[in-house]
Amino acid sequence: MTDRPLIFVTNDDGIHAKGLRELVEVMQLFGDVVVIAPEVAMSGMSNAITADYPLRANKLSEESGITVYKCNGTPVDCVKLGFNHLLDRMPDFVVSGINHGANSSISVIYSGTMGAAIEGCLHGVPSIGFSLLDFTPDADFSKAKIYVARIFQAVMENGLPRFSCLNVNIPTGSPKGIKFCRQARGKWVEEFDKRTDPHNRNYFWLAGSFHNYEEEARDTDLYALERNYVSVVPVKVDMTCYDSLEELKNWKF
Amino acid sequence: MTDRPLIFVTNDDGIHAKGLRELVEVMQLFGDVVVIAPEVAMSGMSNAITADYPLRANKLSEESGITVYKCNGTPVDCVKLGFNHLLDRMPDFVVSGINHGANSSISVIYSGTMGAAIEGCLHGVPSIGFSLLDFTPDADFSKAKIYVARIFQAVMENGLPRFSCLNVNIPTGSPKGIKFCRQARGKWVEEFDKRTDPHNRNYFWLAGSFHNYEEEARDTDLYALERNYVSVVPVKVDMTCYDSLEELKNWKF
Numbered sequence: 001m002t003d004r005p006l007i008f009v010t011n012d013d014g015i016h017a018k019g020l021r022e023l024v025e026v027m028q029l030f031g032d033v034v035v036i037a038p039e040v041a042m043s044g045m046s047n048a049i050t051a052d053y054p055l056r057a058n059k060l061s062e063e064s065g066i067t068v069y070k071c072n073g074t075p076v077d078c079v080k081l082g083f084n085h086l087l088d089r090m091p092d093f094v095v096s097g098i099n100h101g102a103n104s105s106i107s108v109i110y111s112g113t114m115g116a117a118i119e120g121c122l123h124g125v126p127s128i129g130f131s132l133l134d135f136t137p138d139a140d141f142s143k144a145k146i147y148v149a150r151i152f153q154a155v156m157e158n159g160l161p162r163f164s165c166l167n168v169n170i171p172t173g174s175p176k177g178i179k180f181c182r183q184a185r186g187k188w189v190e191e192f193d194k195r196t197d198p199h200n201r202n203y204f205w206l207a208g209s210f211h212n213y214e215e216e217a218r219d220t221d222l223y224a225l226e227r228n229y230v231s232v233v234p235v236k237v238d239m240t241c242y243d244s245l246e247e248l249k250n251w252k253f
Numbered sequence: 254m255t256d257r258p259l260i261f262v263t264n265d266d267g268i269h270a271k272g273l274r275e276l277v278e279v280m281q282l283f284g285d286v287v288v289i290a291p292e293v294a295m296s297g298m299s300n301a302i303t304a305d306y307p308l309r310a311n312k313l314s315e316e317s318g319i320t321v322y323k324c325n326g327t328p329v330d331c332v333k334l335g336f337n338h339l340l341d342r343m344p345d346f347v348v349s350g351i352n353h354g355a356n357s358s359i360s361v362i363y364s365g366t367m368g369a370a371i372e373g374c375l376h377g378v379p380s381i382g383f384s385l386l387d388f389t390p391d392a393d394f395s396k397a398k399i400y401v402a403r404i405f406q407a408v409m410e411n412g413l414p415r416f417s418c419l420n421v422n423i424p425t426g427s428p429k430g431i432k433f434c435r436q437a438r439g440k441w442v443e444e445f446d447k448r449t450d451p452h453n454r455n456y457f458w459l460a461g462s463f464h465n466y467e468e469e470a471r472d473t474d475l476y477a478l479e480r481n482y483v484s485v486v487p488v489k490v491d492m493t494c495y496d497s498l499e500e501l502k503n504w505k506f
Contacts, residue, residue, distance in 0.1 A: 043305075044304050046368070051296060052294065054456035055457040056456050076363075081445060081457060084445050085445055108492050109371065109490060109492065118362065180502045180504075185491070190337065194338060203309050236496070236497075238438070239489060240435040240489075243489070245487055248487055
């Protein structure tokens with residue numbers, strides 16, 4: 001037995017991603033680590049769950065306080081399966097990432113990295129999703145890891161409000177510091193690359209660029225990231241639009 | 254040319270689902286209909302997007318104001334591909350469903366039905382996800398359709414606040430009326446059925462029951478549904494936890 005915290009590590013880039021190894025390297029400083037990660041890349045899988053085929057998980061290794069499983073499901077499946085079957089006890093923290101690529105602004109709703117963090121906090125476990133603004137497979141996480149450690153330590157000390165998690169995005173290079181922000185309003189535009197196959201049939205690759213609806217707002221994650229700060233957005237699982245709820249109650253049917 | 258509104262219909266149960274046909278039947282009363290729906294069932298796909306393989310869409314039919322495409326992607330892919338390539342103009346409304354099964358409370362984050370509605374409103378189009386509390390393939394939608402029509406008509410008349418959509422859940426039987434609600438706090442528990450295959454390897458089926466964290470609260474969707482009312486939750490795409498944002502800014506690093 002140990003009194004070190006139990007830290008659940010997962011991601012959406014899959015078990016072989018560099019960002020996952022880097023995250024484990026930081027987390028083993030703070031506690032015992034269990035990795036349960038998708039066996040293949042699951043980017044853009046959001047909060048998806050798998051009900052149409054059975055899930056499997058295989059233990060790949062167990063040594064010096066680090067246990068590693070791969071799973072054939074989504075990031076959320078990994079968290080659910082871990083909590084319900086693979087772990088001996090509920091973890092003290094869930095950390096997801098380090099994602100290869102940004103999950104700022106509206107990308108929070110598409111992100112498998114954040115899907116896993118959201119799932120963690122839904123079960124009452126303090127959870128954090130970490131993303132680096134570099135989607136290349138061999139991205140340099142060395143500076144990012146310093147911020148991962150600082151933010152994780154702050155969460156250990158302060159805890160997190162129940163049913164909320166953190167969406168942390170880290171710029172490349174040398175960040176200037178950490179800013180707590182709200183999610184910027186934005187959307188992806190021009191989202192497909194249309195091509196024709198050798199049989200003259202059309203197909204479409206998802207692509208696109210990001211449009212920030214509020215470039216001037218200074219309290220958003222995009223504003224912080226563009227100025228080379230690490231952005232931290234507290235995320236909650238209640239999607240109710242309270243601003244309009246009272247007004248809607250006046251509708252006549 | 255026509256001045257009837259253009260209504261985009263999709264779902265997550267797939268192009269062959271009864272609930273989709275029933276929704277089209279209601280929508281053709283109000284406008285011209287374009288269906289772009291997943292070619293296979295995509296339940297639980299949340300806001301997932303497809304970046305790892307190319308998307309295809311095939312027009313299946315076009316007659317009397319109803320055009321139908323199937324797509325090999327997720328519900329969100331269907332919306333994005335429709336908006337960006339398949340439609341001649343942006344639709345006036347996006348409606349998703351009628352889902353076979355509930356999407357109340359926290360299920361909003363896992364639901365492909367709601368993923369599509371959320372994607373619609375993100376692009377500024379008034380969007381609604383409809384779900385019936387009966388997951389059977391041959392569910393009886395006859396009473397539900399009356400409420401679908403009433404709620405759609407109210408949205409046509411009143412519009413919706415920008416960047417928000419409606420999550421409508423309809424009880425079986427004869428509902429007593431319509432209640433605007435907030436999303437109940439809850440989670441899925443005991444989520445896997447563990448089995449052993451003929452080769453003595455474990456596998457897991459996602460299953461489980463729902464736990465309502467706040468049974469007594471009278472303003473939630475679950476409360477309304479349990480009392481046989483149609484629940485309507487306005488949903489927004491901003492997941493920022495504003496309640497904790499100011500407090501977090503006091504953290505020292």
